[in-house]
Amino acid sequence: MRPRTKRQREIYDYISEFVASHGHDPSYKQIAHHFGMNSKGGIAKHIAALEDQGLLARRRQNGHFSLELNPRNSVEEITCRIKWLKLPETCDEVPPEFELIIPRAMTGIHSPKKLRGFVVPNNAMIDAQIREGDIALIERREFARDRDCVVAEIPDGEVILSGYRRAGAEVEFVPANKKYDRLRFAADKIRILGIYRGLLRAPL
Secondary structure, eight states: OOOSSHHHHHHHHHHHHHHHHHSSOOOHHHHHHHTTOSOHHHHHHHHHHHHHTTSEEEEEETTEEEEEESTTOOHHHHEEEEEEOOOOTTOOOOOOSSOEEEEGGGGTTSOGGGEEEEEOOSSTTGGGTOOTTOEEEEEEOSOOOTTOEEEEEOTTSOEEEEEEEEETTEEEEEOSSTTSOOEEEEGGGOEEEEEEEEEEOOOO
16 A cells, blocks of 8 residues: 555655664654644644554554554565466467566556566567566556557467557557567557556566
């Protein structure tokens, strides 16, 4: 879960950075001073909201309150499981056997239920910083808009990741690599499988 408002996010980030730098949590007075607020009561309301969201907890020790970040965040709460994109039977690509588990923060505004993993088959989009072997996060969708980066099935059964452009009754796939040709097909001969939304890359 992420903080619901901009101010809550700012306060949560400030507390996280303060703890990482100082080894202990800031006081309400320090938080109020950082944000130019005169009232510690206003900070207390934001802290209470963050506590309700399970992002931190107030602990009373020796007559003083301390803050604990992410008190309920288990691995299951901060990660999500993403299924692999179902590919046509005619496609030679085979989804990996391992399970794809990613931080929820990587999904952005997109529901994990609508996202799928797709192993990038080549370097056609290398100039867009997408290279062969990367895992692309794909939003399942059957339509696309101009300039979207899409996963699509083309007439020979191949599945490609490419830029998309509508050209009248045809569709043009525009790679981000001069070594790859543009492809053009009748719109009713191709099938959009999803829209590119993010990237995972194994360390070199």
